[in-house]
């Protein structure tokens with residue numbers, strides 16, 4: 514069923530309040546996007562204020578990612594202990610305070626420290642937003658609502674670009690990077706106020722024995738006839754489903770899925786998307802665009818990212834995950850090739866400048882219909898239920914870790930080998946990514962999570978080796 518059909522399905526067993534909850538929970542994604550995107554415009558001015566070397570620019574950019582790794586690694590456990598709602602409120606408070614902290618930083622050390630704190634909230638948001646959405650959404654719209662998080666990430670990035678443009682000193686005269694970073698307090702306040710009115714996840718309430726509270730929450734989001742049935746189901750599942758631990762991830766029959774999840778996490782980052790998300794204005798100003806022109810072009814990149822993510826939402830349940838991933842990484846490879854060539858040719862005037870800018874836009878477009886949303890979707894689909902939470906945590910920590918490596922090394926890499934070769938290196942990586950996806954990543958469209966898990970046990974799809982042979986699999990005795 515297509516996204517729009519399923520969202521508008523009249524014959525449904527839930528109330529519209531489900532959409533309100535999902536929209537508020539997805540504000541976690543908006544803050545995630547804002548915080549990682551805002552540095553791109555702000556960096557142009559921060560580096561002047563503190564006279565930063567390329568390495569220190571990378572550290573300022575990436576410090577948020579160190580925090581995000583900590584947040585993603587602990588978010589699942591914290592959400593189990595304190596509840597999804599309270600954790601979201603705490604995260605919003607950290608976002609709010611952190612925005613003031615960053616804006617008021619007297620030295621670069623303070624700025625880096627506050628960005629790490631803010632990053633913890635970003636990492637937590639990357640876990641708790643999707644959790645709250647998936648635990649309150651009814652099954653028929655769960656997939657579509659799950660995409661909301663990625664859409665909000667891209668909208669958050671776009672918002673950060675627009676704010677950077679509006680607050681650029683060249684535009685408003687007095688304002689600068691401190692105000693850009695401070696602005697994050699606004700969506701943080703909206704998230705806190707919205708979350709205050711949200712109910713707790715019924716699944717968490719049942720798991721912590723608060724059945725009556727769970728019943729009253731479910732009554733507000735489902736039609737009355739399904740409430741008791743759903744409570745029974747949640748109880749049943751949480752009874753049978755003890756949580757698996759890290760060591761289970763290494764069992765031979767799970768390993769292929771682990772490789773796919775962690776592989777896609779690394780690919781999403783090493784394909785270089787955040788070199789553009791963080792550094793587009795820096796790159797553009799280095800080739801002769803003024804500060805304002807660079808930020809304005811970056812706003813265009815943000816718009817392309819949002820629009821193509823919407824296209825991906827519409828396509829993913831029609832054409833499947835694999836075709837999107839293959840077309841996306843193929844297109845990204847070609848665009849990185851052209852981009853690198855643009856930088857290697859002498860002079861950026863006229864047509865070369867436009868072709869380079871155009872290939873940057875198209876590169877982001879290919880990313881947004883593929884690796885952007887499909888990675889987060891697939892890590893929620895390919896793991897067996899028992900270890901899904903832990904395995905998703907591992908994949909997100911790997912994603913933030915890879916993001917950190919790219920963020921830290923990209924500017925020094927440019928210093929070392931130049932922009933042209935740096936983009937070609939990323940292009941070379943995209944070729945490897947294409948081959949990995951072609952040989953290892955299974956199609957999950959239209960298949961129930963149970964079917965995917967059964968396949969994994971048979972090792973027929975996820976487990977196919979690059980040489981086409983199935984790996985040695987010990988089937989668990991059951």
Ligand code: BGC
Pocket residue numbers: 549663666667670781786787790818884885886889912916
């Ligand atoms: C990635 C981020 C990236 C964003 C760009 C997300 O899926 O995890 O690292 O900045 O997409 O849209």
